[in-house]
Amino acid sequence: MNYFTYARPQEVDTAVDELVADPLAKFIAGGTNLLDLMKENIERPDRLVDINRLPLSTIEEVEEGSLRLGALVTNADTAYHPLVEQRYPLLSQAILAGASPQLRNMATNGGNLFQRTRCYYFYDVAMPCNKREPGSGCGAIGGYNRIHAILGTSDACIATHPSDMCVALAALDATIRIKGPNGERTVPIADFHRLPGDEPQYDNTLKSGEIVTAIDLPAKGFSENHAYLKLRDRASYAFALVSVAAALEMDGDTITDARIALGGVAHKPWRKPEAEALLIGKPATKENYHLVAEALLEGAKGFGHNTFKIEMAKRAIVRALGIAAKLEPTD
Incomplete structure (x- = not known):
């Protein structure tokens, strides 16, 4: 060091x-x-x-029924906060699916946004990695890539974003509050993280000198119909091979609004609103879930060891939507 x-x-x-x-x-x-x-x-x-x-350690209700999560509130305090548990249980579930109790007691909401990839090659300074050393190549593309991305990849990088919390934030349409030398601004969570393109060294769209001060959750929390499904190699302290944050609004058996975000499959939490729209006004059936799963995974590409993720992600989407609609067992 x-x-x-x-x-x-x-x-x-x-x-x-x-x-x-x-x-x-x-x-x-x-x-x-x-x-x-x-x-x-x-x-x-x-x-x-x-x-x-810094004075960024509170959770408070703000205008129009939204909830503001201070950037320095710990993941544990966020997950167990009464308003988060009641109004945004999807977020609480996602946070508790990540890391370990000890880490959640230390990790902050702001820090969670900035997690670097857990790619083997990124962590091994003896191996080529365009994220760590731009222009050196991507060892994962032709190497062992079981945990790597199948969506939004580029010739420069196939790393994945590791956060569970951010997948739920993507499904909830959270907004990131930022302060920098030019004042304050807000960024939708969908625009905060980046796909790798030809500059994989940049994980997000934060500008030089800026700091995240808070995360705003909109009033709609999908508290009745939601699910966070995380598929991993062991039951705790493991990053997702595939995760799904599913949030539905229902009128009887009919879906009136739908949000689906995927983790473990791309350089950022993966959402595709045009795929979600396929569920609107439709009955909550496995047939419709399969159609959405196919649309969400359109263009997915495996790199050998991780090709299994394509089918795994499709099945996880179907399973998570069934749990969210409360028409499937949760065990």
Whole structure:
């Protein structure tokens, strides 16, 4: 691990100033991902800016019935917050499906947005990785790629985004609140994370010197009909091979609104509104679920070891929609 200097600002504006003054500085809160990256010599910040004392640790109701999650609220406190459990149980379930209790007690909402990929080649500095060293190549494309992406890939990168929380946020149409040297702005969760394209080193659309201050959840939380299904190699502390956040609004057996987000399959949480629209006004049946699954996986491409994910994702979508509609057993 390289030497670094350390700062502990008390205000958001001061924290922004720290990054503007030193583009190689990094914010640190829970440190559950950054410290691992530093130990592996993947991240080499020359300055750490500890943001734990910033006033971003509350969950509060705001205008029009939405809920604002402070960026420094821990994942555990978010998952167990009464308003989240009551109004956004899909988010609570997704958070509790991730990591371990110890990590959820440390990890923050803001930090969750910035998780780096768990690609084997990204973490091995002896291997080529365009995310870590642009232009060096992608070891995963011709190598062992069982955990890698099947959607939205490029010739430069087939890594996946590892977050469970972000998959639920995508299904809920959350909005990210950001502050930087040019003031405040908001970004829909759908536009926050990036596909790799020819610049896989960039995971998101945050600009230099900016900090995430909060995540806003819209009033509609799909509290009655929802499911978070995570398929993984073991029951705990494992990243998703495929995950599905399904949220439905029902009128009897008829679906009046639908949201489906996939994890473990792309460089960002994967949604396709035109596929979701196939369910609107239709009965909640497996036949209709299969049609949506095919539409969501249109264009999916396997790379050998991960080709199984295509069929796995389709089956997971059908299963999750059945659970969300409460027409399938949950065990």
